[in-house]
Amino acid sequence: MTSPFFLSVAIAAPIPKLFDYLPLAETDMSHYQAGLRVSVPFGSRVLTGVIVSIHQNPQYDPAKLKPISELLDATPLLPSDIYQLGHWLSEYYHQPIGECLSLLWPVLLRKGEKAQASKQTFYAPMPHQPDPSTIKRAPRQVDLLEHMKQASQQTGQWQKDLVKAGFTPTIINGLVDKGFLEKQERDSFQPIKGECSHTPLTLNQEQQQALTSIEQNQGFKSFLIDGITGSGKTEIYLQAIAPHLEQGKQVLILVPEIGLTPQTVQRFAQRFDADVLLLHSKLNDRERLDAWLMASKHSSNTGRGQIVIGTRSAIFTPLPNLAMIIIDEEHDQSFKQQDGVRYHGRDVAVVRAKTLDIPIILGSATPSLECLHNGLSGKYQYLRLTQRAGSASMPELQILNIKKQAVHHGLADSLIQPIQDTLDKGQQVLVFVNRRGYAPTLYCPDCAWIAECKRCDAKMTLHQKPAHLHCHHCDSKLNIPRQCPECLSHKIQAMGAGTERLETHLQYQFRNTPVIRIDRDSTQNKHAMEELLEPVHRGDPCIIVGTQMLAKGHHFPKVTLVIMINVDSGFFSADYRAMEKTAQLILQVAGRAGREKDKGVAVIQTEFADHPMLHLLKEESFHALSLALLDERKHQHLPPYGFQVLLRADCHQPKEAEMFLHRVRQLLNQHQQGLNLPQISMIGPLPAPMELRAGRFRSQLWISAHQRKVLHFFIGVVLKDIYEVKGFHKVRWGLDIDPVDNI
Ligand code: ADP
Numbered sequence: 001m002t003s004p005f006f007l008s009v010a011i012a013a014p015i016p017k018l019f020d021y022l023p024l025a026e027t028d029m030s031h032y033q034a035g036l037r038v039s040v041p042f043g044s045r046v047l048t049g050v051i052v053s054i055h056q057n058p059q060y061d062p063a064k065l066k067p068i069s070e071l072l073d074a075t076p077l078l079p080s081d082i083y084q085l086g087h088w089l090s091e092y093y094h095q096p097i098g099e100c101l102s103l104l105w106p107v108l109l110r111k112g113e114k115a116q117a118s119k120q121t122f123y124a125p126m127p128h129q130p131d132p133s134t135i136k137r138a139p140r141q142v143d144l145l146e147h148m149k150q151a152s153q154q155t156g157q158w159q160k161d162l163v164k165a166g167f168t169p170t171i172i173n174g175l176v177d178k179g180f181l182e183k184q185e186r187d188s189f190q191p192i193k194g195e196c197s198h199t200p201l202t203l204n205q206e207q208q209q210a211l212t213s214i215e216q217n218q219g220f221k222s223f224l225i226d227g228i229t230g231s232g233k234t235e236i237y238l239q240a241i242a243p244h245l246e247q248g249k250q251v252l253i254l255v256p257e258i259g260l261t262p263q264t265v266q267r268f269a270q271r272f273d274a275d276v277l278l279l280h281s282k283l284n285d286r287e288r289l290d291a292w293l294m295a296s297k298h299s300s301n302t303g304r305g306q307i308v309i310g311t312r313s314a315i316f317t318p319l320p321n322l323a324m325i326i327i328d329e330e331h332d333q334s335f336k337q338q339d340g341v342r343y344h345g346r347d348v349a350v351v352r353a354k355t356l357d358i359p360i361i362l363g364s365a366t367p368s369l370e371c372l373h374n375g376l377s378g379k380y381q382y383l384r385l386t387q388r389a390g391s392a393s394m395p396e397l398q399i400l401n402i403k404k405q406a407v408h409h410g411l412a413d414s415l416i417q418p419i420q421d422t423l424d425k426g427q428q429v430l431v432f433v434n435r436r437g438y439a440p441t442l443y444c445p446d447c448a449w450i451a452e453c454k455r456c457d458a459k460m461t462l463h464q465k466p467a468h469l470h471c472h473h474c475d476s477k478l479n480i481p482r483q484c485p486e487c488l489s490h491k492i493q494a495m496g497a498g499t500e501r502l503e504t505h506l507q508y509q510f511r512n513t514p515v516i517r518i519d520r521d522s523t524q525n526k527h528a529m530e531e532l533l534e535p536v537h538r539g540d541p542c543i544i545v546g547t548q549m550l551a552k553g554h555h556f557p558k559v560t561l562v563i564m565i566n567v568d569s570g571f572f573s574a575d576y577r578a579m580e581k582t583a584q585l586i587l588q589v590a591g592r593a594g595r596e597k598d599k600g601v602a603v604i605q606t607e608f609a610d611h612p613m614l615h616l617l618k619e620e621s622f623h624a625l626s627l628a629l630l631d632e633r634k635h636q637h638l639p640p641y642g643f644q645v646l647l648r649a650d651c652h653q654p655k656e657a658e659m660f661l662h663r664v665r666q667l668l669n670q671h672q673q674g675l676n677l678p679q680i681s682m683i684g685p686l687p688a689p690m691e692l693r694a695g696r697f698r699s700q701l702w703i704s705a706h707q708r709k710v711l712h713f714f715i716g717v718v719l720k721d722i723y724e725v726k727g728f729h730k731v732r733w734g735l736d737i738d739p740v741d742n743i
Pocket residue numbers: 201202203204207227228229230231232233234235236389390391
């Protein structure tokens with residue numbers, strides 16, 4: 001008899017340990033290996049886990065161990081580099097290994113589904129077509145054959161499309177039986193086929209220098225392309241990936257959630273004879289698994305390159321022939337996961353590139369201070385593009401002081417004429433306001449009542465289309481009261497302006513001009529954004545009113561006037577990153593103007609026209625502002641000169657989360673003394689800036705140090721004790737390593 005063995009399984013549970021299970025009856029050790037998925041009984045549920053090791057020393061009484069319910073895979077689905085990345089996540093972000101490994105799988109694999117691509121029936125014409133006279137007497141079959149001969153159908157058709165076109169299974173099968181068509185089962189997920197219709201542009205000197213540096217490199221290296229909007233960063237990406245695609249390799253391009261526009265995808269598809277796969281949040285679970293499988297089964301033997309374009313979590317896709325990673329808009333906050341394992345997609349990407357010994361290109365018009373610091377210190381190779389490519393020049397930045405000006409519905413009256421002038425020239429205007437809805441506040445002038453959310457420390461936004469009050473933090477909705485609930489006054493009114501209000505106001509002012517509103521509400525349907533933007537792309541004179549959704553990935557050649565409303569709210573925030581974020585936003589939005597031959601103007605409408613940072617941005621550059629901000633950070637030992645961990649806790653009951661963090665703080669103080677680590681500093685517990693959110697009271701504890709190593713060592717030591725704090729079972733808590741916000 002062979003000696004008994006046990007399976008150590010990682011399960012996605014918020015507990016930092018592995019769980020032992022018995023193998024299935026009638027199986028031996030040869031059936032198991034690390035990396036295979038299993039389903040296991042866990043409490044009253046059955047969960048999917050992954051075998052981490054096979055051993056003979058169980059942690060508990062073997063008689064009490066349960067067998068796994070099912071072995072789900074015959075071979076490990078994750079290549080070793082991805083599996084290692086999971087372990088790195090667990091170590092660096094101090095999160096349970098089970099949660100980190102489960103992050104790596106598409107949702108269906110987490111749920112225990114088989115790793116098989118979905119198939120659909122496809123009909124392809126046979127290479128040797130029989131004599132057409134054999135179907136003379138079957139006119140519908142002749143029709144179908146004709147239908148298949150049309151240019152786009154020559155390679156074949158899906159059954160579902162033929163049925164939609166009015167051909168019944170009897171007609172189709174008739175042609176199969178007579179040898180005209182072949183019935184096939186094909187992967188239902190198909191990549192976008194590159195058309196290879198566009199040729200590379202001749203690079204300008206700065207672009208060429210950047211490309212040469214990238215081409216001369218071999219193996220792992222991080223490049224930071226710091227290039228103003230429209231300076232031709234994308235053109236460099238295209239030329240940098242070309243040789244890899246020609247060799248049949250894969251490249252991964254990460255873009256911000258809202259940057260994945262059809263225009264972006266087109267630029268890649270039009271350049272190469274390669275397959276383009278998209279991995280983004282609008283795919284359903286099935287499509288995502290299919291795309292994931294297709295990427296993970298890529299073979300360079302076919303000689304066909306593959307471009308995978310995706311958002312944050314695409315960084316975990318297995319890519320057996322990965323040759324280069326590109327992160328566009330590197331500074332974008334959507335690369336940071338904001339719950340569970342709060343990883344930063346950009347940082348994970350750099351680790352992955354290092355493990356694979358391949359280059360990574362980070363690009364931005366407004367680099368994060370972290371990356372800029374790495375670029376300036378030589379850790380990354382720093383490449384700068386200071387000119388717009390082609391004939392375009394940077395828009396002129398203007399500051400409009402509205403302290404002493406008439407403002408109606410959010411817009412300064414003095415801007416009406418410039419808008420009119422722009423439209424008269426046949427050009428387009430973009431009005432940016434980072435608030436959707438009609439107005440951010442509903443207020444009573446008689447008693448100063450304000451509509452507030454009961455579940456959040458926040459105001460409710462007034463919406464008119466359709467009319468309701470909406471909390472953007474917890475999604476609560478209410479009817480709009482007719483009178484003030486406090487003093488019964490009928491004078492309640494909207495204060496401030498969101499996209500809907502500006503849309504209405506502008507439509508009233510410019511009755512014969514289309515006003516197009518782009519925000520989360522107007523673009524809920526799948527193709528809504530493309531449809532709404534059609535007149536913009538056609539080049540008709542029009543006004544676009546929109547939120548941040550417009551700030552990325554869009555190329556509007558006819559927009560020459562950009563007006564920014566309310567971008568200054570970040571100037572006085574408690575968040576030390578607010579200035580950096582505000583400046584990034586201003587430049588991204590301003591960068592929409594004058595992208596082709598007509599010069600653009602970007603107007604910042606503000607009450608704080610004298611703010612020194614605003615002047616630095618206008619008179620100098622984002623780069624100059626970044627250097628000033630870096631200097632401040634250095635003095636204050638803030639990132640990238642210091643390192644932070646944010647311990648967040650929340651609870652339905654007031655004070656509970658705070659009390660939990662007080663207890664944690666005591667433990668941390670003891671450890672700090674015991675380990676003699678005066679370098680560690682702690683602040684808190686403090687209430688979160690929005691203490692009550694979605695019905696939960698939130699508290700924070702900040703832990704920081706000048707050296708990352710010291711901080712991580714400390715967290716590693718204290719973590720076990722935090723998990724073991726008793727008496728707060730209703731409190732949820734989580735660690736945020738390298739937090740990017742304190743909300
Ligand atoms: P970025 O990614 O930095 O915003 P793009 O690569 O999108 O810049 O380039 C902006 C515009 O300039 C695009 O229309 C692009 O086709 C054009 N462009 C880029 N490089 C060149 C070049 N070397 N010569 C002419 N036009 C260029």
